[in-house]
Structures are given as structure tokens and as C-alpha cells.
Amino acid sequence: MVLEHYISDLLYRYNCVVVPGFGAFLTQKNSAKINVVTNTFSAPNKSIVFNRQLVSNDGLLVSYVSNAEKVSYETALVKIEKQVKTWQEILIQETSLHLKNIGSLARNHEDKILFQPANETNYLTSSFGLSNFNSIPVTREVLKEEIIEIEEKIPFVISPERRENRGFRPYLKYAAILMLAFSTGVTGYRAYQQKNTNEQVARQNAEEFVNKQIQEATFFDLSPLELPTVTVEATTKSTAKVNAEKDAATHFIVAGAFRVKGNADRKIEELKANGFNAGYYGTNAYGLHMVTFDSYTNANDALNALREIKRTQSKDAWLLTEK
Template identity: 80%
Template sequence: MVLEHYISDLLYRYNCVVVPGFGAFLTQKNSARINQVTNTFSAPNKSIAFNKQLISNDGLLVSYVSESEKITFESALSSIEEQVKVWQNILAQETSLILKDIGSLSRNNEDKILFQPASEPNYLTSSFGLSNFNSIPVTREVLKKEVVELEENIPFVISPERRENIGFRPYLKYAAILLLAFSTGVTGYRAFKQQRTNEQVARQDAQEYVTKQIQEATFFDLSPLELPTVTVEASVTASPTTNESEMHYIVAGAFRVKSNADRKIEQLKAIGYNAGYYGTNAYGLHMVTYESHSNSSDALKALREIKRTESKDAWLLSKK
């Protein structure tokens, strides 16, 4: 039985794993870190520590070994105690005890146990797949700074006698000015080019998003419904009438792609609606209806039921 294998398994799920009669391995969560000197990024992890004072059996390790090895609790405890004796003999001989994936233990001159945790693995499950990496420092352009330094080192005003003595070439001044102008122009062009690139990318992303929304969107008329006006004269109760020349359609949606409209019709028919294809609207969108009614009262009643059970965005279209 490799006891450290079971200890390692439990460290992924628990913050404390006690080895009866030997000590406890503790974990503590650490945040991500950046080493400014080595430019190393360390992912969030769990650091491991050892406490030899915690030796009471809490049953966690023994139960896990018993379940994994398919043996009784007493047999698992006996096996752990034998393994602990072996570990203690190794430490008594002043040699290091190496536990795979956990760390190494050793005794110092003061007979104290020293623990050095293993660098791998990372016991923080939320950081699974993350590893440490080095980042190359970013070197930025210093063209302008170099030109300024060059300008400071080249004298621009020199007497004729001094010019003859040192052989000063007047065109160096203009070369420095041209170099400064060139570096400034290059920097400005790069900034302008980067801005244009960002604008083009943003415009392209926006166009793709709008196109996708138009193709899949359903357009609805959100204007309030106008109920039919009923005129009541003296001693006469008006009743809803049917206008044979007018049809009332309960609209389910409008689609840019005809195949999406056909698919919507099939879905509505599958749940019992007399769905149909109305045609295209002023925007060129294909309109789909739940059903149609020649009686306005029936249409309003059906619309209320559909808005309650199917879609709040359904609306009524009356056509003469």
C-alpha cells in the first residue's frame, strides 16, 4: 500500500489530512503571484504544511484507505500504523523521507522535523490546467528619446573659426532635424494606423452582430391594441359583429430568412395551432401567424390566451 498516494488524493478535497500517530498535512489557498525579478507568473494554488502535533485519528484517511482497498476499517488502520513505523525509522536514521507529490521530511540537529513541500502538483482544483510561465519584458520604442539626446550633443551655433578648426559640417544639424521629424512621423503614422485598424475591427464586429440579430430576430408591433368600439343606444344592447371583409391575424413573428419562418410554422403546427405564412412586410421580413379569425372578439380572446400561455410578444394584425 502506497499511503502517500491516498494522502495526495485527499489533499485535493480537504484542507487537513491526519496520519494517525505521525502528523497532519495542511493546505492553504494562495492567490496568483508575479515575480517582478524573474517575470514569472504563478497561478493560484494550495501550499502544503506539516504539523507533527496533530496525530489523533479523525477517521478520514483510514476510511478512505478502507474504501479504496476494499478492506475493513481495522485492517486499514493497522496497515497505516505499520507504514508510520517505517517512516519513523527512516527519520530516526537521519535520512530524508520523500513522499511523492507531497514533499520531503527530515530531522535537523535540534531533532525537529523539517518539511519541504513539493512544487507539483497544484492541489487547487479551480486552477486545473494552469501552470507557471515566464513573460518576456516589453521593450518600447525610444526613438524620440534618442533623437533628443542626439540633438543635445550636436552644437548648432558655432563660430566660423571654430567650424574651420574642428571641421564642423553644417548639414548634421539638418540631419538631426530630419531624423526627429521622421521619428515623429513614424510614431504618428503607427498610432493612426492602429486606430484605423481598431475602428475597422469594431465596425466589422458590429456589422456581423447586427446581421446575425436581423437574421434571427422577431420583430413585433408594440403599439397598444385598440379595442373595437361598441355603441349602445337606448334600450338596445350591442353585440360583437362579424365583418366578413376583415380578417384578424395573430402574428408570431417576422424573419429575415424564409427557412426560419417555415421552421416556425412547423413548430406552431406541432403544438396545435393553425399556423400559416402571411407574407412579407415593408421591411422584407417573412411574417408567421398563429391563426386567423374573421370575428374581432374571437381574435382578441385568442390573442389574450396566446400572450398568457405562449408569448407576450404576440400581436394582432387586422386586414380588410
Template identity: 75%
Template sequence: MVLEHYISDLLYRYNCVVVPGFGAFLTQKTTARINQDTNTFFAPSKSVAFNGQLISNDGLLVSYVSESEKISFEDALSNIEERVKWWKYILKEESSLTLKNIGLLTTNAEGKILFQPASEPNYLTSSFGLSNFNSIPVTREVLKEEVEAMEEKIPFVISPERRENNGFRPYLKYAAILLLAFSTGVTGYRIYQQQRSNEQVVRQDAQEYVTKQIQKATFFDIAPLELPTVTVAAKTNVVPANEKGEMHHIVAGAFRIKANADRKIEELQEKGFDAAYFGTNAYGLHVVTYASYANATDALRALRVIKRTQSKDAWLLSKK
């Protein structure tokens, strides 16, 4: 089992991945930056750090390994513990451990673990496809200094001139002023209309983007393969909503296409859940539930089990 491969997968989606008994790998978003010395532009990314104090098992890594390897939760935990023992042995004997696509771990004289993150890959999914690049520095000429140097060598002399009045008509001057004012007004009106048109285009684009994001919205689990069947709660807690006041529904997902929601219901029912079709939400998405409960305590207990063993994206919807 290549444990670092599963850690790398989770770092794309989570900011903290805990390796039980070893430590936690943390990510933090960094903005785009430029190296002034080399003129290198760096895209936004996630910087990876290591904290050896966070060793408690939160179930994320173990569940992912269990789902990927198609083994039980206990076997996955046992395999991880064996791998951690090997990592500690390598650090003790060789003082360094390289985890592919994650970084280099070393121990100092005091026995503390130091971490040097790998330069690749970039775990920020929004920066996918963006790479670092170098730019040629721009050389700007200081024209003011050149003009001052020319003035010192070639002085400019402005001599007054007398305008001769050769039949000049004063009203032409006023006509020219009116024409200039009119042309200025027309130009300003055109600029105003162009700005309004641009604002309308921007609003339309923003509305289309929000609509697309809403249509894409869905809840899903990260399981690459089928999950083990887990019995959550007795179905005797499930009562129709019209017989009691408030019902508590554990939501499994929301789908834009009704056929996908039906397939999700069949999949959950095969695993032993009392899955059902809840209806459509305010965004027109079809909501599917794991189960429904009249008792809030039972619903919360079932939700904790589902989030630990099935999907961390499950959530509770209480509605009368």
C-alpha cells in the first residue's frame, strides 16, 4: 500500500489530512507572487506544512484507504499503523524520509521532525493548468532627463508675434466654440451609452455564471468504489411527515437530473438504507435522503455514523 498516494489525493480536497500516530499534513492557500530578482511569476497555490502534534485519528484517511482498497475499516487502520512504524524506523535510521508529491521529512539533533514541502504538484484545483513563467524586464527611458539635457545645449526662445486682422470675422470664433461643445457632448453621450452597455453585459455574464454554478451544485462522496454496508438506525424511527410535527432528514445529495437521483436511491437501498426522494429544492435540484426520523437525537446519531463511514458531505434537514 502506497500511503502517500492516498494522502496526496486527499490534499486536493481537504486542508488537513491526519496520519494516525504520525502527524498531520496541512495546506494553506497562497496568492500569486513574483520574484523580483529572477522576474519569475508564480501562480496561486496551496503550501503544505506538517504538524507532528496532530496524531489523533479523525477517520478521513482510514475511511478513504478502506474504500479504495476494498477492505474493512479495521484492516485499513492496521495497514496504516504498520506503514507509520516503517516511516518512523526510516527516520530513526536514515534521518530522512521522502514522500512522493508531498515533501521531505528529516529529524534534527533533538529528534524533532522537520518538513520541506515538494515544489510540485500544486494542490490548488482552481490553478489547474497554470504554470510558472519568466518575463523579460521592461526598460523604461527617462525622457524628462533627456529633454532637460537638450534645453541646456539648445535654448528655446519664444518671440511674440502680432496677429494681423485680415478680414477675420469674430462670429466664426463663437461658431467654432459651439461646434467644439457639441462634438464634446456627442462624444460624452456615446461613452456613457458604451459604459451602460458594458455594465449590462457584465451583469448578464455574472447571472449566467451564478446559474451554472447552481446547476452544478450537488453533494457527493469521494468514494472511488462501493462502500461497505453499514446499518445506521432502526427503521422503526421513520414515520410519515404528516403524522408528526417536525421531521429530520439526512440528505445524501442533490441532483440536477431526476434519473441520477433515482439511481442514487437504488444504490442506497441496496446498502440497507431507507433512502427516499425528498423533492426539489429552491434551485430545482432533486434531493435524495438516506433516511428520515421523527426523533432529533436518533437523526443526529445516524448522521454521525454516516459522516464517519459513508460521506462527510451528508447533512441534516429538519422540516415540518
């Protein structure tokens, strides 16, 4: 049985592995390191230390050996005790005891055991695949600043031709001012025209949006109305006729509402040309002129006509009932 192999397996998962009657191997996490002298980068790892005082059996190593060797717990414990006895004899007779992937143990003249960990194995699982490497030093060049001397005084000569042309300079200055003023005026006029155009378009869009919202603000249930049964006492013919006329209601199918009366009139002519008995209803609470497709005295006829108009003419049509 190679006991150090099982100890190495457990060191990947546990920070302390106790060998009963011998001692304990403990691990401690270390962060990555950089050696500025050798330019060596070391990955994060676990360092191993040995504690001779921890000799009590905690069951971890024995249970692992029992499962790995397919033997009972007692048999595994006996095997470990035999291996420990062999290690102790080696430490007494020889100079050192080497445990593969763990380290070397040696007894000094004071009968103390010294432990030298093996560095070739990294027991930190999060650093799997990372290895130490050396980096080539980066040589940075230092750029020297060159100072350029500039003459403090630069001699210049005024030619006679320039002196003769000096009289034209005021005219050039005035011409430049006029050009600047003209370009500023043109730019301002274009901006003013663009602003008026944008305001007109925005006003038109707002009116169309308000008209649509007003039309959609009234909802009407398109399902047939179920009217309750009404018992009417017999009265004279004249009284019944008056009551019928009083209770009768007119149903209008509204085609739209317009802010300008002329637009409403054009809509009426358009609907009449399409065969509708269109008419002008009047203004609503918002001051908009309302145009109707037709009017009905029977509610069922009005609902049927509204469904047909919504299907073939306008989905925005709605029903207005007036008593």
C-alpha cells in the first residue's frame, strides 16, 4: 500500500490530513507572487506543513483507504499502522524519508522531525492549469527632450508696394463686414422660415391627434341590446302616440369631428357621393364640427349599419344616441 498516494489525494480537498500515530499534513493558501529579481511569476498555490503533535485518528484517512482498498475500516487502520511503523524505522536508521508529491522528512540531532515540502505539485484546485513562468524584462527607452532656441526678435522688411496698397485696406474691411452681415441675415431668415414651417406642421399634427382622441374617447357596445319586457297599460290613442314620440331616440353614426367647418362640409359631400345619407350634426363640447354617415330611429338597424361601416368604410366610426 502506498499511503502517501492517498494522503496526496486528500490534500486536494482538505486542509488537514492526520496520519494516526505519525502526525498531520496541513495546507495553507498562498496568493500569486512575483520575484522582481528573477522575473518569475508564481501562480496561487497551497503550501504544505507538517505537525508532529496531531496524531489522534480523526477517521478521514482510514475511511478513504478503506473505500479505496475495498477493505473494512479495521483492516485499513491496521495497514496504516504498519506503514507508520515502517516510516518511523526509516527516520531512525536513515537520514530522511521522502514522500512523493508531499515532501521529505528528516530527524535532527535534537530528535525533532524537519519537513521540506515538495513544490512540484499545486494542491489549489482553483489554480489548475496555471504554472510558474519567467518574463523577459521590458527595456524602456528614456527620451531626451531637445530644447530649440528661438530668436526673440525676428527682423522684417516692409516693401514699398505694401505701403502703396495700404489705402485699400479700409475698403476690404468694410466689404468683409457687409458680407458677414448679409450672411447673418440670410441665415436668420432661413431659421425663421424653418421655425414657422415646423410650428405649422406641429399644429396640424396636434389637431389630427386631438380629433382622433376625441373620436376614440366614446365607446359603444356593439353586442345586441337585450331590452327588458315592458308592460304598458292601455290608454287612449292620443296619449299612446304622445308617449311613443317622447320615448323615441335617434341614433347617429358619426364619421368624424373637424375644427374647420369647411372640412366638415367637404366630408359631407364626399359621403353623399358614396351613397350615404350624410349630414351635419353640430358642434360638440370641444367646439368641433361633427359629421354623420346616417341617422336611425331603430337601435338594431343602427348597430347593423355601424358594423358594416366599420368593416368597409372607417374603423373610427362610432354611434351617438340622442333622445
